[in-house]
Amino acid sequence: MRVLCTLTLSVFSVICSSLKVKASNPPNIIIMLMDDMGWGDLGVFGQPSKETPNLDAMAAQGMLLPNFYTANPLCSPSRAALLTGRLPVRNGFYTTNGHARNAYTPQEIVGGISKDEILLPQLLKKRGYISKIVGKWHLGHRPQYLPLRNGFDQWFGAPNCHFGPYNSSVRPNIPVYNNTEMVGRYYEEFKINKKTGESNLTQIYLQEAFDFILEQHASQQPFFLYWAPDATHAPVYASKSFLGQSQRGRYGDAVMELDDSIGRILSLLRSLHIENDTFVFFTSDNGAAVMSGPNESGSNGPFLCGKETTFEGGMREPAIVWWPGHIKEGSVSYELASVMDLYPTSLALAGISPPDDRTLDGLDLTPVLLKPSHTLQISRPIFFYRGNELMAVRLGQYKAHYWTWSNSWEEFKAGINFCPGQEVPGVTTHNQTEHTMQPLIFHLGRDPGEKFPLSVLSNEYQDALGRISSVVEQHQKSLVPAAPQLNMCDLAVMNWAPEGCEKLGKCLKAPKSEPWKCDWPH
């Protein structure tokens, strides 16, 4: 516990001593990461249908973080940031193929998580944690990039999105792995009925979580469970017993099943009497994919646009922390926080020093979580990137946009709309629009929907700009971008013959390698 205490000794001596008692017995850690679920999809965050009783109860028993952000408005970079505690521009999960483009890891991607990165489970091992990921990985699907080569002890799930079904000769379906070997493929052994939306995958992922918790409980070893189901990512799916149950259509059915599953996981912890020994964090990887329309996407509540954009709808995430006996019931922290904070926070909980050879963007949230303060902390910035371009910065209640872009005119005119029903002149731009000389600044307290830029002539604008500019200057001066990992694509690297395919007779023949610079339209 030395590190945590050194960092926070003056202010949080009470917490230090309470954690010190537990030092020999660090808590289990569960991170529940939803896929494309929006801030506004939870009853507790104002979804009008109020269909998330378990998440709402989790908030009532824990802490709500209404100012919690992802590190990127797209899945792969967001997930890489969670597991490294670093911005994608630092951990390499970005592209330089175009200006300010969002890149991810479809199965044509050649790259993956860099070997130079230290992932959270690698460090948790030092204190004897057993780590499992259940669900979507998305940090690269070639062998060297897979979870068991990057710190996890166990995995059940898939390396890429569950798009498909694909024609095996032209494009393989995504494999589902059990640890190091594939056990089938989506649409083949793991059915998803795209017409009805039926799939029992969430139930499988729930059972995997149950089994892991029970095993670790029996073996008395601390565990890290990274539970990352993908039912709310298009094509949205739910089990038969949930289909048609929601007032919100198929997307709502998926949310109800996830909510139910989360309720069951928390109940299991209580049944095992380990709720006081298990830190649980719920969030989502990016904003709701509103471009997918009402049947296949969620809600970003009052926020602007969604997934793929650096407006609040793309970056602000639902977040609930639950740790009975440690975190005050029904509390709210207004602290600006980030998915990257889960890395140093988890390390602090485990009593492990963070790596000292690299910059972390995440902060240890334990002081805030364990001693909630309702005063707003204004000192910590949140950076909003696309690729290696700093698009926007939030500091306190102010958010400055240096670049705006929703999506291109070409896409927009073809019917792809990242901000359906929303149009804020000069803000939801369809050209990449530079504002670096005179950023657009919003006060997110008065105007969470980013509809009313402050007048550049106001004192408020000038004050905010002054403070933000100095933070940005400091950030950019010290920033050393990593080599971009998401530039090259190649059909030959697709999931033709994942490890284990021979046993199943499911190996496919890869085409000749012909790498190209990936095209990232967003």
Add this chain to the structure above:
Amino acid sequence: MRVLCTLTLSVFSVICSSLKVKASNPPNIIIMLMDDMGWGDLGVFGQPSKETPNLDAMAAQGMLLPNFYTANPLCSPSRAALLTGRLPVRNGFYTTNGHARNAYTPQEIVGGISKDEILLPQLLKKRGYISKIVGKWHLGHRPQYLPLRNGFDQWFGAPNCHFGPYNSSVRPNIPVYNNTEMVGRYYEEFKINKKTGESNLTQIYLQEAFDFILEQHASQQPFFLYWAPDATHAPVYASKSFLGQSQRGRYGDAVMELDDSIGRILSLLRSLHIENDTFVFFTSDNGAAVMSGPNESGSNGPFLCGKETTFEGGMREPAIVWWPGHIKEGSVSYELASVMDLYPTSLALAGISPPDDRTLDGLDLTPVLLKPSHTLQISRPIFFYRGNELMAVRLGQYKAHYWTWSNSWEEFKAGINFCPGQEVPGVTTHNQTEHTMQPLIFHLGRDPGEKFPLSVLSNEYQDALGRISSVVEQHQKSLVPAAPQLNMCDLAVMNWAPEGCEKLGKCLKAPKSEPWKCDWPH
């Protein structure tokens, strides 16, 4: 209790018998009506700043009604509907000066609530209720229209909106009444600092509520308190100790003061041990006035547009019912409900038969409130009017728009925008656009923001249209519009010399009567 039991005997015999016990002692009734507060302004409805702990607690101790509607997107008709249980087109609170225009009661208005209407407090008298209105009346300011001539026993507040300050020779400031006599005027004896936003009016209205509750408690008479503060209507105001406290600016300060006041009123009921004997209903008169910009207006959450429009942002209202010991803690009812339901519901609580000589649009909600069901009731329509034009209808999850209009091009081009940042092609129209032959239909469960009209070619559209059409036909066949009360204006009727002005030396000289047809731009 005979009436209620007769009406509901077969299904709700348990409730009947429990109410029967109380028949000799009907509950006190408090209706808290906010002014221009939006659905999205409460923490429990997803306001990101989460600054309404008392309202959130009220919901946790009572029932939330996420599908609750006003009867008109503007103050006066909404309030007339609340107190008569009838649509404005039936109670006369509308205009025929233009097509589908919203009318209200500025001080030039000649008309007011018709003598043919029976207001709620008039009926509550039958069971010995003492009724008080605190705050804004808005049902006409000429002597015959004032509260004490229309069933209320007491009044402290003002007849019109707190616009101003006005020049006394051209336009008088709005008077504040104590019962039948004015005791001063806004901006004169009752200060509102438009520059700083400071005013202690909410504290005065709170004290009036306190005094009334304490008096009635002492006298052991059942009471009806209609608490209608106007701090969240522009110009927005708050007391000194609340100014600057909110993360949301001045509007948020006003909300925090109202939230605090509501907490105090509920605490008083508990202190007096009459919480089990007092039915409290919280709602707002219409959606947030988003055209007023971020400093002076609230939030309609995920809903489209706001005040003055018949989109969800104008008509869907926050609603909480609180009656410890009778209403299940933390419950949610998805029932479609209306502010007009408060009339028959209050009568049912008091054990009074509703008038049998007229059509009521409100329904008795007691079965739903006392026995919440989480299944959606699809049989009851909600009608959305502007003037005497049926603009839209909700039935179950479907809403059909027969006419759309946000606001006129003239206004829009002059910078008045009823849907800032929102633009749904063909929906947020700036001309009055008719869709009666082929209504725009939305599924509000999947698409609460009214962004994605159903395809007219789909079976879902045809099914929904069929069901809605038959309901509309039935409604229109039986509808007998009242004579419109809001057509004529006259400078001579303004608040020049309200009763009591002589004692205060505050009488002003009225100009000669020159009536004209009021111009309603919205």
